[in-house]
Amino acid sequence: MPLYKTITPNSQTTVxxxxxxxxxxxxxxxxxxxxxxxxxxxxxxxxxxxxGFLSVRHLLAAFGYEDSDLFYDANGKPHLKDGKHISITHSFQFSAVIVSDCSVGIDIEKQREKIRIIAHKFVDYEFEYLNESEADYVNKLTAIWCVKESLYKLFATPGLSFKDHCLVIPFGVDSDETVAWIDYKENKCRFQIRFLEFEGFTCAYVVA
Structure with missing residues (x-):
């Protein structure tokens, strides 16, 4: 299948x-x-x-890049030779790439019940507003994971913990954005996160 979706959050950024x-x-x-x-x-x-790996290379081509334009640093963060910022993700039958003049992070995850089992590993503050009995609980957990993963990819710093250092402000699954914080050592940063759902998947991305 050709390109599934293109999003332009601002004039310097494309998903x-x-x-x-x-x-x-x-x-x-x-x-x-x-x-x-x-x-x-x-x-x-x-x-x-x-x-998944190969579909990302097709996405690079859609941006006008080749595989040779992409390289990774010691922390596993991808970079482009022309200096633009990039983040990459794939999950089951979907993959995504975000390219920007600014630092970015992106994640896609399939919405699955099993996320309930591991929620305690990446959720702390967010339990204050989550309700396990609500029908959208799995979708909210998936969105929180995607938000924290996108922040992790943007920050790319060893030792950063989803549970201890990333906080996602309350949001509704019918909305398409929320606010999140990284509070790690001397860094306390606020980010506007955007997300979307499609075909049982959630995607979140952040532009610093």
Whole structure:
């Protein structure tokens, strides 16, 4: 499938989302991979991960980049050779890339009941306004995870904890934005987060 959705939060930032319906063969034949990327994708045990990895390269092409334009730092944060900021995510049949003149982070997650089991690992303050009996509980938990993951990707600092250092202000699932904070060591930063839902998935992104 071609590009699923394009979002332009501001004149310096674009989000592109891909729905992965192509086969591994179709995806890999249509992109040029540098040797280390080819080795990495061939070594992946899951075809789902292979297709996610390759769909991100198709998204790069949609932005006008090639695989060779992308590199990672010691903390695993992606960068573009032209100096633009980038963040990458994929989950099951969706992937997304955000490119901006500013620091960014993005995450996509499938809405699944199992998130209830791990909620205590990434939620602290947010339990004050969450209600486990409400029908939208799983969707809210998924949104909170996506928000914190996008902040983590933007901040890219070892030791940052979802539970202890990231706070998400109350929000309604019918809204498309919220406020979140990072409170870590000497850093106390406020961020406006935007999110959306589609086909049982949640996507959140942040532009600093």
């Amino acid at each position: 592109k989302i891909w729905k992965i319906t192509e086969s591994y063969k179709d995806l890999i034949e249509a992109v040029n991979l540098k040797p280390e990327s080819l080795e990495r994708v061939i070594g992946m045990k899951s075809e789902l991960h292979q297709r």
